[in-house]
Amino acid sequence: MEAFREIFWNIAFGSLVLYTLGAAALGIFIYAIYRRFRLWAVGKPDKRWDNPGKRIWDFIVVGIVDGLFHRRFFREPYPGIIHFLIFAGAGVLLVGTALDVIDHYVFHFISGNVYLGLSFVLDMGGVMMLVGVVMAVIRRYIQKPERLNTVLDNAVVLTLIFVVVITGFFIEGFRMLIATPEGLSQPEFYSHPEWARWSFVGYFIASFFAGLPESARLAWYIGLWWFHAALALGAIFYVCLSFDKLTHIIVSPVNVFFKSSRPKGALTPINIEEAETFGVSKIEDFTWKQLLDLDACTDCGRCQDRCPAYLTGKPLSPRKVIQDLKTHLLDRSSALLVAKVATPTDGGGVKSLIGEVILEDELWSCTTCRACQEICPVFVEHIDKIVDMRRNLVLEQAKLPETGEAVLRCIETRGHSCRGTTLTRTDWTSGLDIKLMSDDSNVELLYYVGCAAALEDRSMKVAVAMGKVLKAAGVKFAILGPEETCCGEPARRLGNEYLFQMQAMKNIELFRNYNIKRIVTTCPHCFNT
Ligand code: SF4
Ligand code: SF4
Known part of the structure; x- marks a missing residue:
C-alpha cells in the first residue's frame, strides 16, 4: 500500500x-x-504593441x-x-x-x-x-x-x-x-x-x-x-x-x-502640428497605459523613499501622485464609462486635475531624475505623467514658476539655458587647440558640448577633460562653438515641447549642413534629446 x-x-x-x-x-x-479594461480604454491611444x-x-x-x-x-x-x-x-x-x-x-x-x-x-x-x-x-x-x-x-x-x-x-x-x-x-x-x-x-x-x-x-x-x-x-x-x-x-x-521601450530618459514627443490641445488637464487625457499604471501601483512607497524632491522636503511624493490620480480616476469612473468625455468641472463638484488633485507645486518640484522609475517594481512611469501636466500648464495656461520662465526666455533669446553667464561657448577651449566645425568639418565626430559644460564655471572642467581625452586618443573631432545652440531638453522637461522642437530642428539643420554622422556629448540632457 x-x-x-x-x-x-x-x-x-x-x-x-x-x-x-x-x-x-x-x-x-x-x-x-x-470593467477595469473599459476604464483604461477611456485613455488616449498609445502604441505599446511595437x-x-x-x-x-x-x-x-x-x-x-x-x-x-x-x-x-x-x-x-x-x-x-x-x-x-x-x-x-x-x-x-x-x-x-x-x-x-x-x-x-x-x-x-x-x-x-x-x-x-x-x-x-x-x-x-x-x-x-x-x-x-x-x-x-x-x-x-x-x-x-x-x-x-x-x-x-x-x-x-x-x-x-x-x-x-x-x-x-x-x-x-x-x-x-x-x-x-x-x-x-x-x-x-x-x-x-x-x-x-x-x-x-x-x-x-x-x-x-x-x-x-x-x-x-x-x-x-x-x-x-x-x-x-x-x-x-x-x-x-x-x-x-x-x-x-x-x-x-x-x-x-x-x-x-507594456512598459516603455524608449531609451531611458527619453520623453514622449507631441505632434505639434496636429495636436488640438497640449498636455494633460483631465484624467481622460492620459493614455490608456498611463491609466493602467495607476492600477499597477501597489502603493509600496519605494519611489517615495528614493525621490530627491521628497527627501529634501519638497511638496512631492511620486507614490502619492500615482495614488491621488488613481483615486481621482475611480471617483470619475462612472461618469467616464457612461460619457467617455466630460469636462473637469462638469457634474458639479468634480475636482480639477491640476490644482486640486495634483498641486502645481508638486509638478514643479520634480527634477525628472527618474529615481522613482528605476526602483519601481512594477515599472510605473511617473515622469511622463508629470511632464504631460506641466505641458498643459505651460502651453495651454502659460503658467510656470518665475525661474522656469527665465530659463525658457534665455533659451529663446540667447540659445542657452545658463542665465547670467558672461562666458562664451569657446572660452573653455583656451589653450587646448580645439577645432571648430566652421573651420574644418572633415572630422570623425562632433563633440556637442552643451550649455552647462560650455558656459557654467564648475561644469567647464568636464568639457576640458573631454577635449583632452579625445585629443589624447587621437580622435579627429571638432565643436560647433558659437554656432551651437541649446539642445532644448530643459525646455522640454519644463513642459515647453514647442520650444524644444524648435531647438531640435535648428540643431538638426546644423548637423545636416556639416554632414555630421557621429556625435558625442558629456551632458545627460543633450544625450536624452
Ligand atoms: S523623477 Fe521626479 S518624482 Fe521621480 S524621483 Fe525624481 S524628482 Fe522624484
Ligand atoms: S514604487 Fe511603483 S508600485 Fe511602489 S508606490 Fe511607487 S509607483 Fe507604486
Missing part, C-alpha cells in the same frame, strides 16, 4: 458547491477585469529576474524578503493545487514518494506565507516606516492570507486524524505516522487533537473545511469587488509587458 491523498473526503457536495461558487467567482473576476518579439523576450527576462528572483525587490532586503516569502509560498500552493486537480481528474500520479515529497513542499509553502505575513504585520503595524500608507485593505488582505493558510493547516491535521480512505484500516496519523510526518505542520497540529473522540474530529474537519472554502472564495469575491492590493498579481505583469 502506497501513501496517497484523497480530496473532498467525507465532504458532502463539496466539489459541487466549490466548483459552482468557484465558477461564479471566476465570472465576477473576469467581469471586474473587463516590436512584439522584443517585448515578449523582455517580459520573460523581467519575469525571471525581477519576478522569480526578485532582483528589484531585494534591493531592500526586509520588504524584499516579505514579498518573496508570500509570493513564493503562494506560488507553491497554487502549483500544488493544480497538481491535485490533475491527479484527481486527469491521471493519477500523486502517490508514494511523490505524495510524501509534495506534502512536504506544500507545507513549506504555507509556512513561507505565514512567516511573510507576520513579517509584513511587524513592518506595517509596529515599525511603521513613513512611506507605507496603511489603509483598511492592507489589514483585510493580510488577515485573509493568514487565516486561509492557518485553516488549511488545521484541515490537513484533522484530515490525517479522520480520513480513512479505502485500503487503510485507520486514519493516516494512527496507521502510518511515517507518512503523516511529511506534512509536518499538519502532523504537529494533529498531535494536539489525536485524543479527541472520532465524532468531534469529524465535526472539526468538516466545519474547518467549509470555513476554509468559504474564506478562500470570499477572498476572491473581495478582490473582485475591491480591485485593490491583490489585483496587482494580474495588473502588474500586464504593465510590465
Whole structure:
C-alpha cells in the first residue's frame, strides 16, 4: 500500500458547491477585469504593441529576474524578503493545487514518494506565507516606516492570507486524524505516522487533537473545511469587488509587458502640428497605459523613499501622485464609462486635475531624475505623467514658476539655458587647440558640448577633460562653438515641447549642413534629446 491523498473526503457536495461558487467567482473576476479594461480604454491611444518579439523576450527576462528572483525587490532586503516569502509560498500552493486537480481528474500520479515529497513542499509553502505575513504585520503595524500608507485593505488582505493558510493547516491535521480512505484500516496519523510526518505542520497540529473522540474530529474537519472554502472564495469575491492590493498579481505583469521601450530618459514627443490641445488637464487625457499604471501601483512607497524632491522636503511624493490620480480616476469612473468625455468641472463638484488633485507645486518640484522609475517594481512611469501636466500648464495656461520662465526666455533669446553667464561657448577651449566645425568639418565626430559644460564655471572642467581625452586618443573631432545652440531638453522637461522642437530642428539643420554622422556629448540632457 502506497501513501496517497484523497480530496473532498467525507465532504458532502463539496466539489459541487466549490466548483459552482468557484465558477461564479471566476465570472465576477473576469467581469471586474473587463470593467477595469473599459476604464483604461477611456485613455488616449498609445502604441505599446511595437516590436512584439522584443517585448515578449523582455517580459520573460523581467519575469525571471525581477519576478522569480526578485532582483528589484531585494534591493531592500526586509520588504524584499516579505514579498518573496508570500509570493513564493503562494506560488507553491497554487502549483500544488493544480497538481491535485490533475491527479484527481486527469491521471493519477500523486502517490508514494511523490505524495510524501509534495506534502512536504506544500507545507513549506504555507509556512513561507505565514512567516511573510507576520513579517509584513511587524513592518506595517509596529515599525511603521513613513512611506507605507496603511489603509483598511492592507489589514483585510493580510488577515485573509493568514487565516486561509492557518485553516488549511488545521484541515490537513484533522484530515490525517479522520480520513480513512479505502485500503487503510485507520486514519493516516494512527496507521502510518511515517507518512503523516511529511506534512509536518499538519502532523504537529494533529498531535494536539489525536485524543479527541472520532465524532468531534469529524465535526472539526468538516466545519474547518467549509470555513476554509468559504474564506478562500470570499477572498476572491473581495478582490473582485475591491480591485485593490491583490489585483496587482494580474495588473502588474500586464504593465510590465507594456512598459516603455524608449531609451531611458527619453520623453514622449507631441505632434505639434496636429495636436488640438497640449498636455494633460483631465484624467481622460492620459493614455490608456498611463491609466493602467495607476492600477499597477501597489502603493509600496519605494519611489517615495528614493525621490530627491521628497527627501529634501519638497511638496512631492511620486507614490502619492500615482495614488491621488488613481483615486481621482475611480471617483470619475462612472461618469467616464457612461460619457467617455466630460469636462473637469462638469457634474458639479468634480475636482480639477491640476490644482486640486495634483498641486502645481508638486509638478514643479520634480527634477525628472527618474529615481522613482528605476526602483519601481512594477515599472510605473511617473515622469511622463508629470511632464504631460506641466505641458498643459505651460502651453495651454502659460503658467510656470518665475525661474522656469527665465530659463525658457534665455533659451529663446540667447540659445542657452545658463542665465547670467558672461562666458562664451569657446572660452573653455583656451589653450587646448580645439577645432571648430566652421573651420574644418572633415572630422570623425562632433563633440556637442552643451550649455552647462560650455558656459557654467564648475561644469567647464568636464568639457576640458573631454577635449583632452579625445585629443589624447587621437580622435579627429571638432565643436560647433558659437554656432551651437541649446539642445532644448530643459525646455522640454519644463513642459515647453514647442520650444524644444524648435531647438531640435535648428540643431538638426546644423548637423545636416556639416554632414555630421557621429556625435558625442558629456551632458545627460543633450544625450536624452
Ligand atoms: S523623477 Fe521626479 S518624482 Fe521621480 S524621483 Fe525624481 S524628482 Fe522624484
Ligand atoms: S509607483 Fe511603483 S514604487 Fe511607487 S508606490 Fe507604486 S508600485 Fe511602489
